[in-house]
Structure formats: structure tokens, C-alpha cells
Amino acid sequence: MHAVPSAGEGSLGDVEPSDANELTTALNNAIAAEDYQLAATLRDRLRQLSGGDAGPPADWQNLGIPSWLAERAEHIGYRFPTDVQRRAAKVICRGADAIIQSATGSGKTLAFAIPLLARLKYPPDAYPEDFQGPQLIIVVPTRELGVQTVMLIYQLFGGSVNAGIPGDPTNMFAYTGPRGIRVKGVLDKEEVLRAKNNGWLFASHVVVGTPQCLAELAASPNPFPLTACLKALAVDEVDAYPKDQKDSLEFVLGQACAQRKQLPKPQVVLVGATLPPEHVLDSYQQQGWVQDAVTLRVGRLGQVPAGLQHRYMVVDEPRKLILMCRQLRLDLAQQGEDTAPARVMVFVGSEEAARAAAMPLRSGLWAEHKVSVLLPHGEEPIQALHAFRDNKASFLLATPSAARGLDLPAVSHVYNMDPPEDSVAYLHRAGRAGRIGSPVKGIVTTLVTQEQVPELLAIAKELNLNLTELPQPPADALTDFEEGNIDTAKKTLDDLYNLL
Incomplete structure (x- = not known):
């Protein structure tokens, strides 16, 4: 067993010394900050964990990724691949079907996206206009995750989601890859109609869509040639598709893998923090959709990101909102001056x-947070995601469907207003914090009634969580008035009015 470096050898600070994902995040951050002493210490620790004795951690180019794509990944903040990304790249780049299971927050999207993008044809070898349909399809369970995936690939293809800041390595002027390559989303009925009737998907290398939208796109009347030139298909969050989506997903897989003249079966990659039951995977293989697949299991099944703090509070149902707000204020008051904003x-x-x-929270948070609400339908999800990602909002109120796969930066606190339905749901909600690249570790707090406590404790036992019970935070307007804290007393009374 290897020893963690002592302070004299270089300190790891508060980085978990046995968590490869956390170490990789810290290594990328240290290099970006030009703290090369810390970077060397982290590199050596990663080397110890992997059993290697020489050489730096593998970068993207050493894994067989084209130089332009490897450089782009580095520019947008992913200098060194994580464990799952390294292992997946070696399998996917050689063209094998793959089934990948890795912890939430470990970088699964890049684990399949970068090596699959590396296998496509680009100018001057082939031009977008040469293809009737996309070369790569990525299937996602929700529109929210679809938007995020489109934006990630847009960045990898040279697009910039920030204003053109001079010298910013992520802007389009620093991109050295092929030009004119496109990614498009088919994530609602309007985009399906645009694709069928108005050439929305013309000359797109990559299409991202939900199963229903992709199935409708490929169906009569006026079917789009979705699989005519397909080289690869990835199914993200493969265990997350509810019953009403499974038929559409299987239709898309069947269409993609149907016999095509002069074209081999496309490469298929299935990805998730958890995987479907064995009989489902066996069925996929019997149908010929997945052939001789390499299965990668990285980390312990059901593993919650390292470094998260897990808490719960027993409250009466009508008081959950007010006590959640009070606890959040207490957490913020206890943070140090140098702590990143919550x-x-x-x-x-x-x-x-x-x-x-939504409205009581907007009134009850004392203007300390701008609240975005992430709902499953309409334009609001897109606006909410952009507002939260771009720091225009710091408080995101979400439904359970938003828990799957979303990689939102630097989430410091996750609150569950009820216990999740099972350990998998808890895993995905908690995994919005403590993600790869996040500078904060995160706190997960669940509010439960006395009757819900056994349900939550059973989840904690299954996930091997160290769950701490919190006392209810106090609020006494009369004491505040007596001590002269008039503003605080008024806010406490406002809480009672707005949140109860």
C-alpha cells in the first residue's frame, strides 16, 4: 500500500488521496492555476493509484484522440482524462461496442463523446454535404440533458458559449480543428417538424435526441434518413428511460442496426451510473444491437461522489420550506470569507x-439568491439551465427528471424536500454536487417527516453513507427585537408570512 505524501513531500490539502476522479480534478485545476508543485504531487499520487512508476498521466492525444480534438478538450478544461475516460477511450477508439458503468459525476459524457467524435470523418476526407444523415446519434432521456450534451459537443467543435474574451483559450479563434462541422438537437416536436420539412439536420455530423423525437423523425410520413450514414450510436443514462420511452428507444436501436447495403452495423455504446437489468442487456445482444461488447465497470456500483457531506432534518411537512431556507442561511453564515459563493x-x-x-422561495430568500425553476416542458428549462450555468441565478429549483446527467458547475448545496424514491434516485440527486472539475465538495441535505426517517435510513445503509441528523435551526423574532436586530426580526416575520 502506498503512503500519502507527507507535508514535506507536498501536501494534497483536503483532496481525498484515494479518489482518482477527485485527484484528476485537482490536477487540472492546479495546472490551470500554474501551481506546478501541487500538480507534481497530484501527478505522483495518481501514478501510485494506477500502479505506474513513470511518466505523466495519459493525456487525450496519447489515448489516440486526434490532436485538434485533444487540444480542444484541454482548452475547455479537461486536460487529463479521468479513469473512466482513459479506459473507455481505449475500447471505443478501436471500434468495439461498449457497456460503461461509472459513478455519477465521474465524466461519463466525455468518456464516450470524445472517442466517438474521434472516429468520425471530417473535411478534407469527407464533407458534411456528402452525408444524407448524421454519423453519430446520441440518445438522452430528457430535453435538459440533451441541451447540455449539444452545448458540450458544440464547444468541442470550436463553438464558444462565452463572449469573445481576448486570449480566452475556449473561444473560437483558438480552435484548430476542421471547420463547418455541426451538432444539432432534436428534443421537441417543433425540431422534429423542422428536420422533416425544412432541412434542420442537413450536413450535421452529430444529432442528439430523446427516444420519442428520434423515433418520430425516422417514422413515416416523410421519414428523415437518420441512420443512412450512421457510424456510431450512444445511449446516455441507459437505465433512466421510463416505460413510455423504452419502446421508442428500442425502435431507434432497431432502425440503427438494421441491415444496410455496403455499411456495417454502427458501433453502439451504452452508458450509465447504473445499468439496466441483465435480461435487458441480454435482449439487446440477442437482437444484434450490441455485439461482442466490452463491459467497463469503473468504481463501486452505487458509489456517491467522494467528499460529499450527507445530512437530514426531521420536520413537519408544512414547515419544510421555511426550515430549508433557515438552514441554508445558517450554512452561508458559517462559511469563511474566502469560500466560493453558494x-x-x-x-x-x-x-x-x-x-x-417558486414564488415563496423568491420572497423568502431575502434577495440573497436569484431563483431559476427547471421544469420538464416549454422554453423555461433552457432559460433556467443557461441562467444557472452562467451564474445569473444561484438557486435552481428542480424536479427529479433534472437529476440525471446534468453537469452544472460548482453546486455547493443539494436539498431534497422529500426522501428520493430509492438509492438510485438519491445517488443521482447527490451527484449534482462534487462533480469532476468542481472546486467545491458539496453538502446534501434531506428534509423528512418522522414517518419518512426509516425510508431515508434504509437508502443511507444501502449506499454506505455517513448520515448526520441536524437540529432544526432556531428563529425567534421577539429576541431579535429585544436585542435591536430589527432587520433580522422583520425578515423572520416575513419568513412566517411567505413560507408557511
Whole structure:
């Protein structure tokens, strides 16, 4: 067993010394900050964990990724691949079908996206106009995750999501790869109609879509040639598709893998923090959709990101909102001056509950946070995601569907207004914090009634969590008035009015 470097050899600070994902994040951050002493210490520790004795951690180009794509990944903040990204690249780059299971927050999207993009044809070998349909399809369970995936690939293809800041390595002027390559999303009925009737997907290398939209796109009347030139298909969050999506997903897989003249079966990659039951995977293989697949399992099944703090508070149902706000204020008051600003996600059980809670929370947070509400339908999800990602909002109120796969930067606090339905749901909600690249580790707090406590404790036992019970935070307007804290007392009374 290797020893962690002592302070004299170079300190790891508060980085978990046995977590390869956390070490990789810290290594990328140290290099970006030009702290090369810390970077060397982290590099050596990663080398110890992998059993290697020489050489730096493998970068993207050493894994067989084209130089332009490897450089682009580095420029947008992913200098060194994580464990799952390294292992997946070696399999996917040689063209094998793959089934990948890795912890939430470990970088699964890049693990399949970068090596699959590396296998496509680009100018001058082939021009977009030479293809009737996309070379790569990525299937996602929700529109929210689809938007995020489109934006990630857009960046890898040279696009910039920031204003043109001089010298910014992520802007389009620093991109050295092929030009004129495109990624498009088919994530609602309007985009399906545009693709069928108005050439929305013309000359797109990559298409991202939900199963229903992709199935509708490929179906009569006026079917789009979705699979005519397909080289690869990836199914992200493969265990997350509810019953009403599974038929569409299997239709898309069947269409993609159907016999095609002069074209081999496309490469298929299935990815998730958890995987479907064995009989589902066996069925995929029997249908010929997945052939001789290499299965990669990275980390322990059901592993919650390292470094998260898990807490719960027993409250009466009507008081959950007010006590959540008080606890959040208490957490913020206890932070040090140098701590990064809090970024909070709160999960409620349904769209109706999210709409009902939004206005009281906007009133009750004392203008300390701008609240965005992430709902499953309409334009609001896109606006909410952009506002939270771009730091225009610091508090995101979300429904359970938003828990899957979303990689939102630097989430510091996750609150569950009820216990998740099972350990998998808890895993995905908690995984919005403590993600690869996040500078904060995160706190997960679940509010439960006395009757819900056994349910939460069973989840904690299954996930091997160290769960701490919190006392209810106090609030006494009369004491505040007596001590002269008039503003605080008024805010406490406002809480009672707005949140109860």
C-alpha cells in the first residue's frame, strides 16, 4: 500500500488521496492555476493509484484522440482524462461496442463523446454535404440533458458559449480543428417538424435526441434518413428511460442496426451510473444491437461522489420550506470569507410542487439568491439551465427528471424536500454536487417527516453513507427585537408570512 505524501513531500490539502476522479480534478485545476508543485504531487499520487512508476498521466492525444480534438478538450478544461475516460477511450477508439458503468459525476459524457467524435470523418476526407444523415446519434432521456450534451459537443467543435474574451483559450479563434462541422438537437416536436420539412439536420455530423423525437423523425410520413450514414450510436443514462420511452428507444436501436447495403452495423455504446437489468442487456445482444461488447465497470456500483457531506432534518411537512431556507442561511453564515459563493439545487417531487414553491422561495430568500425553476416542458428549462450555468441565478429549483446527467458547475448545496424514491434516485440527486472539475465538495441535505426517517435510513445503509441528523435551526423574532436586530426580526416575520 502506498503512503500519502507527507507535508514535506507536498501536501494534497483536503483532496481525498484515494479518489482518482477527485485527484484528476485537482490536477487540472492546479495546472490551470500554474501551481506546478501541487500538480507534481497530484501527478505522483495518481501514478501510485494506477500502479505506474513513470511518466505523466495519459493525456487525450496519447489515448489516440486526434490532436485538434485533444487540444480542444484541454482548452475547455479537461486536460487529463479521468479513469473512466482513459479506459473507455481505449475500447471505443478501436471500434468495439461498449457497456460503461461509472459513478455519477465521474465524466461519463466525455468518456464516450470524445472517442466517438474521434472516429468520425471530417473535411478534407469527407464533407458534411456528402452525408444524407448524421454519423453519430446520441440518445438522452430528457430535453435538459440533451441541451447540455449539444452545448458540450458544440464547444468541442470550436463553438464558444462565452463572449469573445481576448486570449480566452475556449473561444473560437483558438480552435484548430476542421471547420463547418455541426451538432444539432432534436428534443421537441417543433425540431422534429423542422428536420422533416425544412432541412434542420442537413450536413450535421452529430444529432442528439430523446427516444420519442428520434423515433418520430425516422417514422413515416416523410421519414428523415437518420441512420443512412450512421457510424456510431450512444445511449446516455441507459437505465433512466421510463416505460413510455423504452419502446421508442428500442425502435431507434432497431432502425440503427438494421441491415444496410455496403455499411456495417454502427458501433453502439451504452452508458450509465447504473445499468439496466441483465435480461435487458441480454435482449439487446440477442437482437444484434450490441455485439461482442466490452463491459467497463469503473468504481463501486452505487458509489456517491467522494467528499460529499450527507445530512437530514426531521420536520413537519408544512414547515419544510421555511426550515430549508433557515438552514441554508445558517450554512452561508458559517462559511469563511474566502469560500466560493453558494450555488444551490433544491429537488421537489413534481412540476406542480416546483411551481407552488417558486414564488415563496423568491420572497423568502431575502434577495440573497436569484431563483431559476427547471421544469420538464416549454422554453423555461433552457432559460433556467443557461441562467444557472452562467451564474445569473444561484438557486435552481428542480424536479427529479433534472437529476440525471446534468453537469452544472460548482453546486455547493443539494436539498431534497422529500426522501428520493430509492438509492438510485438519491445517488443521482447527490451527484449534482462534487462533480469532476468542481472546486467545491458539496453538502446534501434531506428534509423528512418522522414517518419518512426509516425510508431515508434504509437508502443511507444501502449506499454506505455517513448520515448526520441536524437540529432544526432556531428563529425567534421577539429576541431579535429585544436585542435591536430589527432587520433580522422583520425578515423572520416575513419568513412566517411567505413560507408557511
